[in-house]
Amino acid sequence: MKKWIMVLWAVLACMAGPLTLAAADAVRSTEERLEDIEAYINNGARNASTNAPTKIAGPGPGHNAWQMTATALVLFMTLPGLALFYGGLVRKKNVLSVMAQCMGIAGLVTILWWICGYSLSFAAGNPFLGGTDFFFFKGVDGAGVGQGYHWISNNVWAIFQLTFAIITPALIVGAIAERMKFSAILVFVTLWMFAVYFPFAHMVWGADGLMCGPLNPNAAIKALDFAGGTVVHMTSGWSALVLCIILGPRRGFGRQPMQPHSMAMCMIGTGMLWVGWYGFNAGSALAADGIAANAFTTTTLAAGTAGFVWGMVEYLLKGKPSVLGFCSGIVAGLVVVTPACGFISTGGAMIIGVLAGIIPFLACWKLKAIFGYDDALDTFGVHGVGGTLGAILTGVLATKDANPVVGGLADGLLMNQFKAIGITLVWSVVATTVIAFIIKFTLGLRPTEEVEEQGLDLAEHGEEGYHG
Numbered sequence: 001m002k003k004w005i006m007v008l009w010a011v012l013a014c015m016a017g018p019l020t021l022a023a024a025d026a027v028r029s030t031e032e033r034l035e036d037i038e039a040y041i042n043n044g045a046r047n048a049s050t051n052a053p054t055k056i057a058g059p060g061p062g063h064n065a066w067q068m069t070a071t072a073l074v075l076f077m078t079l080p081g082l083a084l085f086y087g088g089l090v091r092k093k094n095v096l097s098v099m100a101q102c103m104g105i106a107g108l109v110t111i112l113w114w115i116c117g118y119s120l121s122f123a124a125g126n127p128f129l130g131g132t133d134f135f136f137f138k139g140v141d142g143a144g145v146g147q148g149y150h151w152i153s154n155n156v157w158a159i160f161q162l163t164f165a166i167i168t169p170a171l172i173v174g175a176i177a178e179r180m181k182f183s184a185i186l187v188f189v190t191l192w193m194f195a196v197y198f199p200f201a202h203m204v205w206g207a208d209g210l211m212c213g214p215l216n217p218n219a220a221i222k223a224l225d226f227a228g229g230t231v232v233h234m235t236s237g238w239s240a241l242v243l244c245i246i247l248g249p250r251r252g253f254g255r256q257p258m259q260p261h262s263m264a265m266c267m268i269g270t271g272m273l274w275v276g277w278y279g280f281n282a283g284s285a286l287a288a289d290g291i292a293a294n295a296f297t298t299t300t301l302a303a304g305t306a307g308f309v310w311g312m313v314e315y316l317l318k319g320k321p322s323v324l325g326f327c328s329g330i331v332a333g334l335v336v337v338t339p340a341c342g343f344i345s346t347g348g349a350m351i352i353g354v355l356a357g358i359i360p361f362l363a364c365w366k367l368k369a370i371f372g373y374d375d376a377l378d379t380f381g382v383h384g385v386g387g388t389l390g391a392i393l394t395g396v397l398a399t400k401d402a403n404p405v406v407g408g409l410a411d412g413l414l415m416n417q418f419k420a421i422g423i424t425l426v427w428s429v430v431a432t433t434v435i436a437f438i439i440k441f442t443l444g445l446r447p448t449e450e451v452e453e454q455g456l457d458l459a460e461h462g463e464e465g466y467h468g
Contacts (some may be wrong), residue, residue: 028052043287045150058143060151066288067152067160073279074163078102078170081276085269085327086174087465089377092261093455094178095465101173101182105189106166112193113162120194121161121201122147127210127220130202134158149286160283161201168197168232174377175240179250179452182460184445188243188435195431196239200231200424211420213413214405222409223420224398226295227284229339229390230424237384238425239432241375246436247445249374251452258376263323270327274303277334281341294402295341298349299334302341305353306333310361325361328382332360335386340394343406348397355393360386391421 033055035047040060047054083102087095109117119134134140140147140158148157169189176185203210204225211230213222225231250258260266281299285292310329311321336356337349344352364381375381395417400407409416439445446452451459458464 028055040151043149043151043289059145059153059156060287063149063151063287063289064153064156066292067156067283067286070279070283071156071160071163073276074160074167074283075106075276077273077276077280078106078163078167081269081272082167082170083269084265085273085331086177086377088262088265088267088269089174089260089324090177091258091455092466093457095261095457096461096463097182097456098173098177100461101185102170104182104186105170105173108186108189109166109169109193110162112190113158113165117165117193117198118158118161120198121165122158122206124208125202125206127208128203129199130206152286157286164228164232164280165193165197165201168228168236169193171232171236171379171383172240172243174379175244175375176247177376178456179376179447180247180445181443181447182456184439184443187439187443191435191438192239192432195435196235196428197231200235200427203423204231204420211416211423213409213416221416221419221423222412223391223416224343224394224406224409224413225339225391225420226342226394227281227338229335229387229394230420233335233338233383233387234391234421234424235428237380237382237387238428241373241380241384242429242432243436244375244380245373246433246440249372250376251449253374254372260324263327266327267323270330274330274334277303277338281334281338285342291342291403297346298341298344298352299337301346301349302337302353302356303330303333305350306330306336306356309354309357313358313361328364328378329357329361332356332382332386335383336360336390336393338387339390340397343394343398343403345397345399345402348393348399348402351397352390352393355389356386359389388421388425391417391424 032047032052036054036056039046040056043063079102083099086098086102090098114137116135118137118140119132120130123130123133125131137158140154142153142155144154145152147154148160169192173185204212204223206212207215209216210219211221211223212219213224277299278296282292282296285295307326307330310332311326314325315321333353333356337352340348340352360382363385364378368375368381395414398406398413400410436445447456447459
């Protein structure tokens with residue numbers, strides 16, 4: 001047995017490559033080497049009981065490989081997943097505008113992230129915002145570990161989090177589709193990232209963040225958010241509601257039909273979102289371990305259940321189950337399970353699936369009709385309402401049997417979840433209101449009536465999605 005353990009150690013040391021050569025001559029006992037292997041396999045911290053450097057000092061190959069895969073999957077959610085999902089839901093004269101907005105946001109946020117966004121989100125700072133240590137990706141390389149977790153490269157962690165930062169403002173596009181100037185969107189996203197996203201990424205996931213229950217023993221609010229219920233879905237969903245109200249409805253809204261131009265495209269986008277979401281949720285375990293496996297499982301159960309329930313509720317109340325209903329239900333299930341996926345059992349996932357298929361459906365069907373706001377592609381109904389529901393259900397369903405970290409936070413967890421929800425809602429609404437009115441009275445939010453009537457594809461981008 002000892003022989004095979006030493007062989008495994010040799011393989012790991014070789015896979016770590018040149019990062020470990022400097023320690024090749026260090027004296028390290030067999031027991032200490034085995035502790036390193038055990039830590040790697042169990043995704044625990046390296047043993048620090050000796051002055052001799054570890055012989056696997058760099059990232060763990062398997063965990064790093066999964067994290068790079070998860071990062072690619074999350075990017076796949078935006079491009080092409082979200083672009084196709086939203087693109088199919090708008091009228092054909094605006095299909096390219098939605099895609100251009102997704103791509104433009106991806107590029108803009110990447111630049112901001114490299115300059116300062118990553119640092120403001122994850123460098124040590126105060127409870128509300130990170131510091132300047134990682135500006136321009138200083139110290140963010142492949143050899144170092146620890147900025148994210150024990151066995152993944154710092155630069156892989158930084159890019160993994162970049163993909164979250166990209167999709168969050170892109171979700172807002174769904175509420176204001178077909179009627180906001182491209183230039184105004186870019187300015188809005190720039191200001192919104194600094195006012196909302198960077199602070200919330202730090203408060204919820206930063207080691208010294210205000211609401212980071214798992215990592216910050218001094219957190220004022222010890223809340224749980226495994227993969228972005230508050231950081232991603234609540235911030236974008238509630239901001240989307242405010243922005244679409246300030247922007248006003250599409251011209252002809254309520255008087256002329258505005259059906260999706262391609263449900264086939266929307267369905268393809270939905271499938272891509274579901275696949276990409278495994279990187280989003282299971283990737284947030286930051287390792288290829290049992291927590292990731294549980295998040296993978298609960299994500300699947302919640303999404304499938306919610307899609308079916310939404311469709312069946314439509315069948316019961318409207319007489320026909322629509323493809324749009326199945327698509328919306330799947331996305332709603334993914335949204336609601338996101339903050340809980342790494343903390344709940346399979347039974348909890350099924351409860352979430354059922355509720356995600358009913359409550360966001362009612363928000364999209366009835367709430368929007370009652371209040372008359374033009375949430376064009378139901379961003380608020382799915383992400384705002386769904387993200388809020390998910391944060392609440394995390395407080396109800398989280399169990400230490402699924403994740404040991406829950407055990408230390410169980411007392412008062414539901415109340416802490418409500419506190420986190422309140423801060424997220426109020427902060428997002430106030431910040432978005434201020435930003436939207438600044439742009440409205442300077443640059444302007446909307447194109448002219450003629451441009452809106454013609455469609456944003458030709459007027460804003462000089463192209464058409466379809467010819468002939």
